[in-house]
Amino acid sequence: LTQLKSAVAGLNQISENEKNGFINLVARYLSGEAQHVEWSKIQTPTDKVVVPYDSLAPTPDDPAETKKLLDKLVVLKLNGGLGTTMGCTGPKSVIEVRNGLTFLDLIVIQIEKLNSKYGCNVPLLLMNSFNTHDDTQKIIEKYTNSNIEIHTFNQSQYPRLVVDGFLPLPSKGNTGKDGWYPPGHGDVFPALKNSGKLDALISQGKEYVFVANSDNLGAVVDLKILHHLIQNKNGYCMEVTPKTLADVKGGTLISYEGKVQLLEIAQVPDEHVNEFKSIEKFKIFNTNNLWVNLKEIKRLVEADALKMEIIPNPKEVDGIKVLQLETAAGAAIRFFDHAIGTNVPRSRFLPVKATSDLLLVQSDLYTLVDGFVLRNEARTNPANPSIELGPEFKKVGNFLSRFKSIPSIIELNGLKVTGDVWFGAGIVLKGKVSISAKPGVKLEIPDGAVLENKDINGPEDL
C-alpha cells in the first residue's frame, strides 16, 4: 500500500479527493472486509420495510401542496456509463430511443412537463464520468432555453490497477483513457459532495434526490413515493419490483441483523447461487430507482460512513490484466436512517440495455406521450415478449438498418433471430416466432408478412 500511495501521489491528472478516495477503497479491499453474508441470518423483509406501492398514502389533491412537495426534489440521472454494449462509443444516454428522441431528450421533456404543470422548479442533475462529460456537455447546450435547470458534475476518475504488482496502470506508462475508470455509481454520494452540488442544493431548500439509471425509461418522478418519504422522514428508499426469470441476476432486498440491506449476486456464497437466482425465495429486485435525503447524504459522506461492498471488476487492457474496484449506489441503503424499499409496478422499470430492448420500446407495444413511454393497453399479457437477436443486430446502427419498420409485436410471446435476416415494412409477429438464416444466406422477410407461431429457416417457409 505504501508503494501504491507514492505512485498515486504522482498522478497529477486527478484531484486530492480522488487520490484519497481511491487509496481508501484499495485499503478496504486489501483488508479483506467481509463481503459475504451469513446465509442463515437472511430474513425476508416485512411490508413495513418493503412497503407495497399501493399502500402508500394518496398524494394531496391541492396542486399548491404538490408544488411544495416537488420544490423539495431534484432528479439525478446516472450518466457515467458508455453505450458500448449497444455498439456506441459515446454516452449511452444519447442513443435515439423513439421518434428521434434520445434518453436525454425524453428525460428533459418529462421534467419540463412536470415543471410547467405544477409551476415548480425540479432541477435535473447529470452525473457524468470523464468518459461521458464532453459529449454530454455538447448535447445539453440545446436545452439552454428549456424551463429546467440542468446541472452536471463529474464522478471520480480512478486509475486501473495492474493485477501483477498492484500499481496504477497510468504510472506504468499507459497515459491514455484506458488507464482510468469511473468507480461505479456508488460514487454518486461522495461525488455530489465533492462537486459542491450537495451543499448548493441543500441551501436552495432541496430535501430529496431521485437517482435513477439514465437508460431506465420507466424512472419518472412519482409523487406518491416523494410524499410518503417526506411524511415518514425516510432517509432512503429503493424501488424494487417483482423478479421474473429475466432478472435473476439483479440485487435483492433482505432484512439482515435488523437492517434492510441489498444482497448482490457477488456476495452470495457459491452453494447458494441457485437459491439466489430462483424467483421463489427472493421475489423482488432492485430497479436502481433510489430516493435519498440530501442532508443524510451530507452527514454520512462527511463522517466517511458509506462503506459499500466493493465489487472487483477484472479487465484486460492491451494484454495486461487489470482490476477496477467499484461500488453500487443501492448498497448504501443499510447506512441510512429509516431506510425502506417500496415494491413498485413493473412499468417503473423499463431499461434499454441491448438492441432487443430497443425493439420493444420502438414497437407498437409502447406509445410516447409527453416524453413518457407508456405500454399499449391492447396487450393483454402482462409480460413483455422475450426477444433474442443475433450478433448481426447488436450494434444500434446495424439493428436499425435491418428493419424497414419495426414489426407489430402486440401479440408476440417470443422472437428468436439468427443469421443474416432483414425485415420489410409492416410485418406482424404473433405467438412464438423463430427466424434463422442459413450460414452465408441472406433471408428477407417481405413487407406485410404476418408470422404466427412459425419456425422459418429459409424463403420456402414464408
Ligand code: UPG
Ligand atoms: N454508471 C455511472 N457510473 C459508473 C457506472 C455506471 O454513472 O461508474 C451509470 C450508468 O451510466 C447507468 C447506471 O449507472 O445509467 C447503471 O449502470 P449499469 O451498469 O447499467 O447497471 P448495474 O450497475 O449493472 O446495475 C444497477 C444496480 C442493480 C440493479 C440494476 C437495474 O446496481 O442492483 O438491479 O442497476 O438495472
